[in-house]
Structure formats: structure tokens, C-alpha cells
């Protein structure tokens with residue numbers, strides 16, 4: 001179990017280049033299975049989850065070449081479907097959440113797709129019904145082996161159809177789209193997820209020869225084609241990482257510039273941090289955050305009632321930033337209710353923040369009320385264990401603002417989604433060691 005030792009209470013300063021987006025990378029990497037032609041992908045983040053998926057693709061027979069620090073080529077012209085029947089695949093496939101998205105492309109191109117129960121954050125129930133109901137709608141037969149949590153879908157030829165998803169699942173929509181692009185006829189997916197990473201996937205598939213309309217909306221219309229070809233793709237910057245850097249800057253009263261953020265793809269993120277009282281300046285495509293020497297004040301609603309920050313499917317606010325918003329609120333002036341609607345086990349990490357002196361009431365598993373300290377009392381350093389990726393980075397931000405030296409164990413959770421986080425933090429003045 002890896003550990004970070006952090007000496008908190010220091011102001012940081014400098015520029016940060018965000019990494020390529022983790023959750024986009026997981027979709028895009030699965031899409032390389034859709035064609036025998038070469039695909040070049042740039043801005044791939046060097047993080048544990050993505051590297052696990054790249055290894056899994058290699059074991060499936062994808063020819064992979066690293067052509068630059070964050071760029072690879074992929075060629076899926078000799079796929080070894082037998083690997084899907086092996087015990088090793090059960091281990092590899094369950095190592096991350098994103099592996100679920102190999103099923104759609106494999107089903108679309110080879111007529112069968114299998115996956116063990118995927119891994120990822122333990123943040124509540126993470127059902128897969130939307131994915132498999134979508135494949136069944138396209139004509140696939142489905143089986144699930146309860147003994148070893150193994151899912152399978154098979155079809156001679158998928159047939160396009162109309163479907164209304166039971167929820168706007170992000171990976172579910174990506175999976176169904178990747179199957180439907182090679183189905184016969186027209187598939188309409190209503191209540192589709194429409195976040196920027198999904199838009200990126202659809203645009204990439206269209207460059208490969210697919211015919212997807214309605215990109216960016218919650219209704220995707222896909223005319224199936226017989227085959228797809230190669231393309232070049234560049235990943236967007238990671239909006240969750242960008243939000244994490246904004247939170248870090250505010251909590252440590254640091255002046256930071258986050259470079260090349262693709263501002264127009266950030267949706268509600270700048271607004272939500274602005275509601276917490278954080279000043280963000282748009283400078284070209286960069287975000288400049290001045291040092292918040294006098295703190296930051298949470299805005300109430302216009303009728304004076306207390307602000308609630310809640311998650312919702314895109315274009316709502318992403319659930320992946322709520323833990324970060326929560327930690328930032330602990331030092332604000334004012335109060336806020338954090339409502340995590342999607343996941344029921346994601347707020348339990350607040351116990352650690354309470355140990356550090358934060359004023360938080362966990363009302364129920366989904367809601368926490370935070371009463372900010374306005375920096376009148378600093379958080380106290382402590383020893384903690386990172387339960388999931390976003391709680392992990394939130395605890396790291398708390399530790400960097402706290403008085404004294406904190407220790408965070410199980411930092412593998414943070415490494416799942418943040419590239420070289422310790423060296424990038426050190427470059428802007430943080431006192432952090434991997435021990």
C-alpha cells in the first residue's frame with residue numbers, strides 16, 4: 001500500500017498543464033477494437049487505470065506502439081478472442097471500471113463480448129443494466145454467471161432499433177454506441193448521456209466512417225455501416241483534474257494558472273466554483289486563479305436561502321467533483337449542502353475531515369452540510385486512508401492546507417486517475433513525498 005507524506009500549510013504558485021481525460025481515454029481506447037486499421041491517439045494520460053486497459057488490449061492481441069510520451073498507435077487486425085475465455089481475463093477485466101466498454105465494440109465487430117464484473121471505485125451500487133438492456137435491444141442474447149460474476153452477450157448480426165435508456169449512463173451510452181455503429185439499419189438512443197467525452201467518442205467514430213447524428217444531445221441517431229477505418233484522435237484535458245486544481249488553489253490560497261483547459265467543454269464547473277466564492281479568470285483557454293488571501297465566500301440563492309450543490313447527468317454538475325467541492329467548502333465563509341445523488345457511499349470520507357477539525361454534518365449517505373471556517377481555524381494534520389479516487393484527492397488537498405504533517409495511505413486510488421501527482425505538486429512548491 002503506497003503512502004504520501006505531506007507537510008501542509010504552504011502556499012503554492014505556478015502553472016499546471018492538465019493531463020488528458022481519464023474517462024475519455026477509457027472510451028476511446030475501447031473503440032480501437034472496432035477496426036483492423038491503425039488508430040493513433042494523443043494525450044493519453046499515464047495513469048494506472050488507463051495503463052491497465054492498454055495491457056488488457058495488448059493481451060487481446062491489439063498491436064500497440066508507444067510513439068511519444070502520451071501517444072500510442074493501436075491496430076486490432078489480429079484479435080485473440082480466446083483470451084476472453086481465460087482466467088487471466090477475469091483478473092484483468094475486473095481491475096477497472098472502463099474495461100466494461102470493450103463489450104460493445106467486440107459484440108459489434110465479432111458478434112460476442114464478455115466481461116467479468118468490472119472494478120473501479122467502490123462508491124455505491126454500480127449496476128450495468130443500461131449496458132446490457134441496450135445490447136439486448138440490438139438483438140443480442142445475454143447471459144450472466146452469478147457464480148463468478150461473468151457477463152456475456154452474443155449475436156449473429158445486430159439490428160438497429162429505437163431505445164429509451166432507463167438512465168443516461170455514461171459508459172452505458174458509449175458501449176451501446178460502439179455496438180450500434182456496426183449494426184444493420186438505424187439505431188436511435190434516447191436519454192443518451194451527452195457529456196464532452198462521449199461527444200469526443202462519437203466524433204472519432206464518425207471520422208472512422210460511422211454515421212452518428214445528434215452528437216451533444218440526448219438523442220443519438222446511428223446509421224449502421226459495414227466496417228470502420230483508422231483515424232487520429234486527441235484526448236481533451238481532464239475536467240475532473242482541472243476542478244481538482246481549482247479546489248487545491250483555493251484551499252491553499254495559491255496563485256495558479258491551469259493551462260489549455262478547453263474552457264468551452266467545462267460546463268458547470270467554473271460556475272460551481274464561482275458560487276463557492278472562488279475567483280476564476282478566463283485568460284484565453286487558461287484559467288487563472290489569484291491567491292485567495294482574504295478567503296472566499298459562498299453565495300446564497302437570490303432569496304437568501306442556503307446553497308445546495310448537487311450532481312446530475314451532463315449538462316448538470318459531475319458527481320466526480322463533489323468530494324472536492326466539499327473539501328473546499330470547509331474553509332469558505334458560509335454554509336453549503338452537498339447532495340451526492342448518484343452514488344450512496346461517496347461521502348463517508350467526511351469522517352476524516354471531521355477528525356481534522358472541519359465542521360460537517362453527514363445528514364444521510366447522500367447529503368452533507370458544511371459550515372466553513374473562513375480560515376479562522378486551520379485543519380489539523382492526521383493519518384488517513386484514501387477510500388476512492390476523488391475522496392483521495394480531496395484528502396490530499398485537505399492535507400496540503402492543514403497545519404502539520406499528514407500521511408495518506410492507499411494512494412494507489414489517487415494514482416488510478418492522477419498522472420505523477422506528487423512530482424507535479426512539487427513543481428509548484430508542495431512538500432509531498434511518496435514513501
Ligand SMILES: CC(=O)N[C@H]1[C@@H](OP(=O)(O)OP(=O)(O)OC[C@H]2O[C@@H](n3ccc(=O)[nH]c3=O)[C@H](O)[C@@H]2O)O[C@H](CO)[C@@H](O)[C@@H]1O
Pocket residue numbers: 023024026097098124125126127167168169170171172313318319320341342343
Ligand atoms: C469510467 C467512467 O467514465 N466513469 C464515470 C462514469 O461512470 P459510469 O458510466 O459507471 O456511471 P453511470 O453514468 O452509469 O452512472 C453513475 C451512477 O449514477 C446513477 N445515475 C446515472 C444516470 C442517471 O440519469 N441517473 C442516475 O442516478 C447510476 O445509477 C449510477 O449509480 O460516469 C459517472 C457519472 O458521471 C462518473 O462518476 C464516473 O467517473
Ligand SMILES: C=C(OP(=O)(O)O)C(=O)O
Pocket residue numbers: 022023049096097098119120121320389390417
Ligand atoms: C468514479 C470514477 O471512476 P471509475 O468510474 O473509473 O471508478 C471517477 O473517475 O471519479
